[in-house]
Amino acid sequence: MVLTIYAAAMALIVILSVWWKPRALPKDHPPIIDIPAEEMFRNPRRAYESALNEHGPIIAVYRKGRLEFIVNEQFTTEVLTNDSVFSFESGTLTVLNLHPLLLLPRSFIRDIDKLVNEGLVPLMNQIIQQITPIFERNIRVLTDKAQSATSKDPAPVDLAGLVHRTMAESMLTIIFGEAYTTLADIRAAEKIASDIAVLSGIYQNIGYWSRTFPTSWRVITWIRIMAFSIPWNFIRVIGFRVWKDLRSCTKTGSTGHLRKETLLHYLVRRYSYKDAHAVRLTLLDSLWILGLTLGLLFASIHQTAAVIVWVVFELAVRPESIPILRAELQDVLEVDEHSGKLVLTNASLKNAERLDSFIREVMRTKGDTLSTIRLTLRDVTLGGYTIPKGQLVCPLATLSHRNPAYHGEDAEEFVSDRWVGQSKPAVMVSPTYWPFGLGRFACPGRALAVAEIKLAVFFLIGRAFPVLEGNKYEVVDPLNITSVPPVGRLLLQPAPPVF
Ligand code: HEM
Numbered sequence: 001m002v003l004t005i006y007a008a009a010m011a012l013i014v015i016l017s018v019w020w021k022p023r024a025l026p027k028d029h030p031p032i033i034d035i036p037a038e039e040m041f042r043n044p045r046r047a048y049e050s051a052l053n054e055h056g057p058i059i060a061v062y063r064k065g066r067l068e069f070i071v072n073e074q075f076t077t078e079v080l081t082n083d084s085v086f087s088f089e090s091g092t093l094t095v096l097n098l099h100p101l102l103l104l105p106r107s108f109i110r111d112i113d114k115l116v117n118e119g120l121v122p123l124m125n126q127i128i129q130q131i132t133p134i135f136e137r138n139i140r141v142l143t144d145k146a147q148s149a150t151s152k153d154p155a156p157v158d159l160a161g162l163v164h165r166t167m168a169e170s171m172l173t174i175i176f177g178e179a180y181t182t183l184a185d186i187r188a189a190e191k192i193a194s195d196i197a198v199l200s201g202i203y204q205n206i207g208y209w210s211r212t213f214p215t216s217w218r219v220i221t222w223i224r225i226m227a228f229s230i231p232w233n234f235i236r237v238i239g240f241r242v243w244k245d246l247r248s249c250t251k252t253g254s255t256g257h258l259r260k261e262t263l264l265h266y267l268v269r270r271y272s273y274k275d276a277h278a279v280r281l282t283l284l285d286s287l288w289i290l291g292l293t294l295g296l297l298f299a300s301i302h303q304t305a306a307v308i309v310w311v312v313f314e315l316a317v318r319p320e321s322i323p324i325l326r327a328e329l330q331d332v333l334e335v336d337e338h339s340g341k342l343v344l345t346n347a348s349l350k351n352a353e354r355l356d357s358f359i360r361e362v363m364r365t366k367g368d369t370l371s372t373i374r375l376t377l378r379d380v381t382l383g384g385y386t387i388p389k390g391q392l393v394c395p396l397a398t399l400s401h402r403n404p405a406y407h408g409e410d411a412e413e414f415v416s417d418r419w420v421g422q423s424k425p426a427v428m429v430s431p432t433y434w435p436f437g438l439g440r441f442a443c444p445g446r447a448l449a450v451a452e453i454k455l456a457v458f459f460l461i462g463r464a465f466p467v468l469e470g471n472k473y474e475v476v477d478p479l480n481i482t483s484v485p486p487v488g489r490l491l492l493q494p495a496p497p498v499f
Contacts, residue, residue: 081439086374146464146492253278309485
């Protein structure tokens with residue numbers, strides 16, 4: 001049943017994707033600027049900033065076969081926050097190649113937003129308690145290698161692989177509960193998060209085929225992931241069990257078999273018939289819940305794992321920060337009232353102001369360019385030009401994040417403690433800092449993401465000194481900084497355990 005409904009929905013989406021066509025441009029549209037692919041993909045910041053400098057605050061540029069309207073910092077707030085004209089939902093689903101989902105009678109994005117804001121955020125203390133042991137156990141695999149290494153002969157470790165696995169295990173625990181964290185479940189969640197990330201175009205900038213023939217790449221990748229990868233990795237391994245759990249809620253009229261603290265439990269209560277005394281879900285509601293959990297796995301695993309790699313690499317090339325953060329770790333640890341041991345709690349993470357400042361500085365300076373996007377819901381007049389309905393509009397992030405008018409003369413520099421004592425935590429977005437987006441749909445999972453980054457960093461530096469071979473890393477995809485982690489050979493030197 002679940003596969004039949006899924007196949008029918010997918011067929012409809014393919015037909016609509018082919019049918020969907022943008023309208024012609026009006027006469028007073030912003031100038032269309034040709035940025036050579038090599039320049040755009042190798043040095044997007046320079047390419048787009050000089051085009052904006054030369055041609056005015058709004059330009060139109062073809063990228064991977066799509067026309068995008070790029071605006072400078074003057075229009076950033078208007079574009080990102082005026083959701084009645086510049087739609088987050090339409091922009092994001094279009095960029096993810098999922099725009100036909102907009103035709104569904106329910107809003108996928110609004111529902112997933114509600115799921116995080118109402119189901120996850122209020123339970124942060126409890127969630128941090130649940131996932132701290134996962135981070136501790138997994139990162140220990142790396143730091144144990146450091147304990148048997150020496151300063152002269154440090155141990156090479158695969159940080160990216162490990163944090164991806166750790167994020168997958170954590171999110172499975174939060175969404176479905178521990179029963180869904182077998183090795184096969186974790187592998188399936190990792191695979192599905194990476195595959196949807198591929199579908200959203202995160203590696204599209206790197207491959208020759210995907211850059212040169214973007215339309216055929218999109219169609220084939222879409223079919224591969226929707227028709228094969230999701231059924232094989234998600235539905236076969238995780239989806240069928242979740243489906244059975246959901247159907248048995250209706251059969252028994254109860255949620256007794258679900259863990260109360262999971263998001264699945266929250267979703268069943270939310271979609272259950274309002275007028276029935278017992279729990280009852282329609283088939284469509286059950287399918288919708290499956291879709292939301294899949295969407296959340298994608299939104300939460302891949303990007304956070306990539307940013308953890310960014311933060312650790314930036315730390316490795318700034319060894320002077322490590323003793324400061326180790327001292328802070330010592331300060332923020334709390335005593336567990338049952339065991340009397342020193343532990344990291346949600347309060348410890350909140351109190352870690354120096355690490356928070358370091359993370360905020362990484363997120364500000366790592367070089368996001370075209371990361372946050374909107375789609376016009378009607379013809380819009382902006383800066384004297386008309387941008388027609390149905391067009392993608394994107395502010396250039398470096399013009400906010402590296403702007404001396406916003407961040408002072410040293411805006412280009414990485415200042416680890418820039419935000420200490422400023423009451424501007426890493427999660428606080430504004431028109432001058434928006435790595436988590438801005439406005440009504442700014443990332444609802446950012447508090448969890450930053451807490452997870454802190455857990456990973458503290459468990460790592462609590463027992464090891466990270467260093468990078470040659471003291472350098474490579475930015476693989478400058479046009480997709482947040483989703484594609486930097487590459488380098490990470491080595492761990494032993495450090496006296498902080499706790
Ligand atoms: C460092 C990691 C993360 C980064 C950099 C990040 C960044 C973003 C950005 C830029 C947006 C779009 C906002 C906009 O356009 O204004 C977004 C949306 C979203 N993020 Fe995150 N995110 C991260 C982690 C997470 C996590 C851990 C979760 C879930 C627990 C999550 C859930 C979502 C959801 C559901 C949306 C859709 C928008 C909405 O529902 O309001 N994200 N994120």
